[in-house]
Amino acid sequence: MTDFVAHHDTEQMGELTNSGEWLSVFSNKSHLDVLGERIWLIVGEGQPRRYYLGLWLRAEAVEPDATGAFPMEIQGHGRVLGKDERPLLNDESWFAAFLRRQGNFGFGLNPVGDTAVERELKKLAERAERASV
Numbered sequence: 001m002t003d004f005v006a007h008h009d010t011e012q013m014g015e016l017t018n019s020g021e022w023l024s025v026f027s028n029k030s031h032l033d034v035l036g037e038r039i040w041l042i043v044g045e046g047q048p049r050r051y052y053l054g055l056w057l058r059a060e061a062v063e064p065d066a067t068g069a070f071p072m073e074i075q076g077h078g079r080v081l082g083k084d085e086r087p088l089l090n091d092e093s094w095f096a097a098f099l100r101r102q103g104n105f106g107f108g109l110n111p112v113g114d115t116a117v118e119r120e121l122k123k124l125a126e127r128a129e130r131a132s133v
Contacts, residue, residue, distance in 0.1 A: 001036070001037060001038070002034075002037050002111050002112075003037065003038045003039075003040065003111070003112040003118045003121070004032070004034055004037055004038070004039045004040070004109055004110065004111055004112065005039070005040045005041075005042060005102060005105075005109070005110055005111075005112050006025050006026075006027060006039060006040070006041050006042070006105075006108065006109045006110075007041070007042050007043075007044055007105030007108075008041050008042070008043045008044070008054055009044050009045075010043060010044070010045040011045065015083070016041075016043060016054050016055060016080055017080075021077075022060075022061075022075045022076065022077070023055060023057045023075065023076060023077065023078050023079075023080060024073050024074065024075050025039050025041055025055075025057065025073075025074045025109070026065055026069065026070035026072065026073050026074070027070060027071070027072045027073075027074065027108055027109040028070055028071055028072075028108050028109075029071070029072065029108055029109050030064075030071040030072045032072075032109060034059040034062060034074055034109075035059050035060070035061075035062060036058065036059060036060075037058070037059050038056060038057070038058055038059075039056065039057050039058075039059055039074060039076070039078075039109070040053065040055075040056050040112070040121050041053075041054045041055045041056070041057075042054065042089065042105065043086065044105065049090075050088060050090055051088070051089040051090055051095070051099070052081075052086035052087060052088055052089060053081060053086055053087050053089060053121065053124050053125065053128070054080070054081055054086055055078060055079060055080040055081060056078045056079060056121075056125055057074075057075075057076035057077060057078030057079075058076045058077060058078060059074045059075070059076045060075060060076040060077065061074070061075040061076065062074050062075075063075075074109075079125070079128075079129070081128055085128055085131065085132060086128075087124045087127065087128060089124075092120065092124075094116065094117055094120055098114065098117050101113065101114070
């Protein structure tokens with residue numbers, strides 16, 4: 001199993017929304033095999049840049065983006081965190097090094113590539129789930 005990470009820029013793409021049963025992540029990379037994999041979406045906003053965990057999903061369908069804005073739309077079930085639920089990542093001890101390895105998210109949808117980071121993302125997701133109950 002491979003975890004992937006993607007970035008959502010609120011200034012360019014607007015706020016995250018949960019508009020139905022399926023969640024979506026969009027990508028310019030149409031060649032990645034992500035079916036069945038977990039995708040973490042990191043939200044970036046403001047200057048200086050603040051990064052938050054915005055959503056996660058398990059990829060259940062991959063198809064061309066119907067709007068044509070991106071080559072690929074990945075759909076699945078998961079969880080969108082509301083703006084007030086999102087954990088800030090900037091202060092996490094592991095995040096600065098992860099951000100550098102991900103090219104400040106300039107690589108687009110990309111494997112997380114670090115099991116320790118995957119564990120930390122899972123912990124943050126679990127905390128967010130418990131806090132919302």
